[in-house]
Amino acid sequence: xxxxxxxxxxxxxxxxxxxxxxxxxxxxxxxxxxxxxxxxxxxxxxxxxxxxxxxxxxxxxxxxxxxxxxxxxxxxxxxxxxxxxxxxxxxxxxxxxxxxxxxxxxxxxxxxxx
Amino acid sequence: xxxxxxxxxxxxxxxxxxxxxxxxxxxxxxxxxxxxxxxxxxxxxxxxxxxxxxxxxxxxxxxxxxxxxxxxxxxxxxxxxxxxxxxxxxxxxxxxxxxxxxxxxxxxxxxxxxxx
Numbered sequence: 001x002x003x004x005x006x007x008x009x010x011x012x013x014x015x016x017x018x019x020x021x022x023x024x025x026x027x028x029x030x031x032x033x034x035x036x037x038x039x040x041x042x043x044x045x046x047x048x049x050x051x052x053x054x055x056x057x058x059x060x061x062x063x064x065x066x067x068x069x070x071x072x073x074x075x076x077x078x079x080x081x082x083x084x085x086x087x088x089x090x091x092x093x094x095x096x097x098x099x100x101x102x103x104x105x106x107x108x109x110x111x112x113x114x
Numbered sequence: 115x116x117x118x119x120x121x122x123x124x125x126x127x128x129x130x131x132x133x134x135x136x137x138x139x140x141x142x143x144x145x146x147x148x149x150x151x152x153x154x155x156x157x158x159x160x161x162x163x164x165x166x167x168x169x170x171x172x173x174x175x176x177x178x179x180x181x182x183x184x185x186x187x188x189x190x191x192x193x194x195x196x197x198x199x200x201x202x203x204x205x206x207x208x209x210x211x212x213x214x215x216x217x218x219x220x221x222x223x224x225x226x227x228x229x230x
Contacts (some may be wrong), residue, residue, distance in 0.1 A: 048217050
């Protein structure tokens with residue numbers, strides 16, 4: 001158990017809809033990362049938050065947004081969903097300030113857009 | 115820009131064979147971290163190891179060992195006496211430290227099949 005919790009584990013929704021994925025980081029970790037794993041793009045970084053503020057952006061679509069709340073949990077919002085958004089979405093957390101930079105990953109949310 | 119290449123898409127071995135998974139990286143930073151993750155069929159990403167760019171010592175953990183060579187920008191992973199439970203997709207990843215952006219850049223992964 002990595003200590004990072006993601007909900008839901010599975011999500012099936014229709015094209016055009018909007019979904020919210022939730023992530024609770026490990027206790028004490030201030031940094032949250034979102035990654036997308038799809039068959040054609042592999043594992044790619046979407047966005048990073050640190051203590052409530054956006055820190056870095058990767059290949060995140062404009063239809064996607066995220067935020068980190070005062071209790072440090074994070075949500076990834078995906079809107080106007082397309083078939084190609086079907087993927088495994090991972091959240092990871094780490095202690096940005098420490099020398100240990102390994103990211104601990106949650107179990108992922110498998111999103112299927114039909 | 116940083117890049118991680120795992121040229122081996124899929125490897126199949128018979129149990130008890132040794133197997134090496136290759137990883138080559140590109141970065142302009144002098145301070146960076148290299149990782150290996152395992153993704154079993156259940157889908158989660160399991161952290162295996164982290165090395166920083168200043169530590170080129172090889173590491174051994176049980177049947178796992180890692181060979182880090184800055185001269186060739188490689189961070190290879192060897193499993194000795196492979197077992198069926200080692201069947202998984204293995205990802206090599208890179209994180210740059212200088213900018214404070216700790217996001218991981220992953221390779222495309224190597225699927226390892228260990229046959230009984």
